[in-house]
Each structure stands twice: as C-alpha cells, then as structure tokens.
Amino acid sequence: MSLVELSRHMHGVEAEIIRGRLEAAGIGAVCFDSNVNIVEGAGIALPARVMVLAEDLDEARAILAEDVSL
Incomplete structure (x- = not known):
C-alpha cells in the first residue's frame, strides 16, 4: 500500500x-504540507498535497471531477 499524490x-x-470530500465518499486521504504556508514571512511556497492510496487514485479523481456547485 503506497500513497500517491x-x-x-x-x-x-x-x-x-478535498480530503474531507474524499473521506465522506469512503476514500481515505491525508494532507501533506498543509500548514507550511501559514508561516508568515518565511518565503516558503510549498503546495499542500492531497495523498491517497494508489488503488484509490482513479476513484478519487472521479470524485473530484464531479460538479458540486450549489
């Protein structure tokens, strides 16, 4: 079991x-580096990454492709 971005x-x-959306659909997900950009003045611009298990990647992509506008 490996995590993929x-x-x-x-x-x-x-x-x-996005992590919450995935977990509501039954797909486990974790966020990496989600707190890095809150350090004011650090000059760091690391993006937060949403990671899922490799076997869940296709289903997770399909969930993100769904229209959830109100």
Missing part, C-alpha cells in the same frame, strides 16, 4: 476540503 494546492484549506 492526487492534487496540489497553494492553500492548505483547499487541500483539507
């Missing part, structure tokens, strides 16, 4: 929202 986001909040 599903998506990258410049705001950790976006990554956490």
